[in-house]
Amino acid sequence: MTTAETSTPPVPVPAADADWWRTAVIYQVYPRSFADSDGDGTGDLPGITSRLGHLADLGVDALWLSPFYPSPQCDGGYDVADYRAVDPRYGTLDDFDTLLAQAHDRGIRLIVDLVPNHCSAEHPAFRAALSAAPGSAERALFHFQDGRGPDGSLPPNDWTSMFEGPAWTRTVGPDGRPGQWYLHLFDPGQPDWNWDSPAVRADFERTLAFWLDRGVDGFRVDVCDACVKAPGLPDWPHPTHGVVEPVDGVMPPMWDQDGIHDIFRSWRRLLDSYEGQRILCAEAWLPPERAARIVRADEMHQAFNFRFLETLWRPGDLREVIDTSLAANSAVGAPTTWVLSNHDVMRHTSRFGYDGPVALEHGVGVGDPQPDRALGLRRARAATALMLALPGSAYLYQGEELGLPEATDLPDDVRQDPVWERSGHRIRGRDGCRVPLPWTADGPALGFSTTADTWLPQPASYASYAAAGQRNDPASTLSLYRRLLTLRRRHRLGEGPLRWQESPGHVLHFANGCVQVMTNFGTEPVPLPPAARLLAASATVTDTLPPDTTVWFTGRQALSGGS
Structure with a gap:
């Protein structure tokens, strides 16, 4: 085998590309944990701006902000009280505009989060609904229902929250008497919007326009498949966690109802009316086959390929999900969007340290089996x-480029994920993947902040993963x-097509253009072709x-062989 040059100069990001999103590598920033500019222990927008050089050197095409x-x-911010403002803990709208402008100057596009299924219980519209009477226009923006049973003391249906416990909370009137119930598929502090309401639809289009007018390049849409619920909110005595699939041919009434597609089409028309491709x-x-309907x-x-993220370190399983995903998306003319980690699941650096399946969102703590x-x-x-x-396209989660593992030794008394309390301390939750990043090997917060009192504590072991120590290694x-x-980027691998090559069962081998890719899942080394010229190796x-x-x-x- 011959070895290619060890140093490859970066290829500039194109200034304009109508189909940039089809092959883009997009980097997720969880703002609380990326970089803190003002020393309060919480990450912020100016902190992100100060670290844009890191992302430019990395070579990503776009930045997604949680x-x-x-x-x-x-x-963790997915309980939004105002969709058209910046939390003072993170900065100001001017800070956002500066971040956007400086990202664009570096050839990095900016995507922001849209949270349409639910808002915060502190949102003015929900506060007004609580004060309004049953049947009012204010309550029609949400899912308020009378309870079941002779005194209405039972929830309107049997739905459970994704954060454990019932998906309904009963209101209490000014006189202290129990009232109607409201729906929240997640925390009680996150009431679900009622997307049957034209007022909800119109207000979200105003939100989209607000950020598009400022120049954002798009939106990552949170829990988008839950916006529309089945008429009558029927009972559903089945689990709803993980990849959602039909039971006896019927989709769960809170997921992937046909009405979501009208919403997405109206948003697409709005985005297409703007200059450039948002x-x-x-x-x-x-x-994959149902996700393809959304794209x-x-x-x-795009739609995240969570089936790929969930797949174990097994060659047959991975090949199957790759083939299924590419076929499903090809049928609708869309790229497949690959992902291995994000702010909701155990970092894949730790996940692959177990021999079998893990509960992606349950977290790991002191006393639990630890990953290798x-x-x-x-x-x-x-x-x-x-x-x-x-x-296709790919998403990276902040810190994975450092090989950062899950923080598996967080003290339980610092946990902030709501599932920790709602599960009666059975499920530790997602805090372990949200710990502030280490930028340097020293300092009170490893370069993240000037204070050691960060919103989640950093494990001492994170010093060995610091970006500064890796930059020239x-x-x-x-x-x-x-x-x-x-x-x-140089070999245009995002464009494909993929061609499988003959290989032993414990090896995946494919070609993409002139590049060959082999992964050995076995326990012994396997020979490489003698004429192979090495480009990169893990x-x-x-x-x-x-x-x-x-x-x-x-x-x-x-390049011989193939299937």
């Missing part, structure tokens, strides 16, 4: 190298990500491919 809107933070990315935990030509542009960190990192690097060679995870993103490679390793290479002799 919510930065005014919020009581009962669910995009919509769907968060929908659906199987038809007149609806959203070395194995997890090795597999995570290999998984990322495999993913970034697949045709060619063997670091950060260097691997930079190299993969540069090569991905671990040290000679003339054989070690276990849990992915390699990119070229060479005429390596």
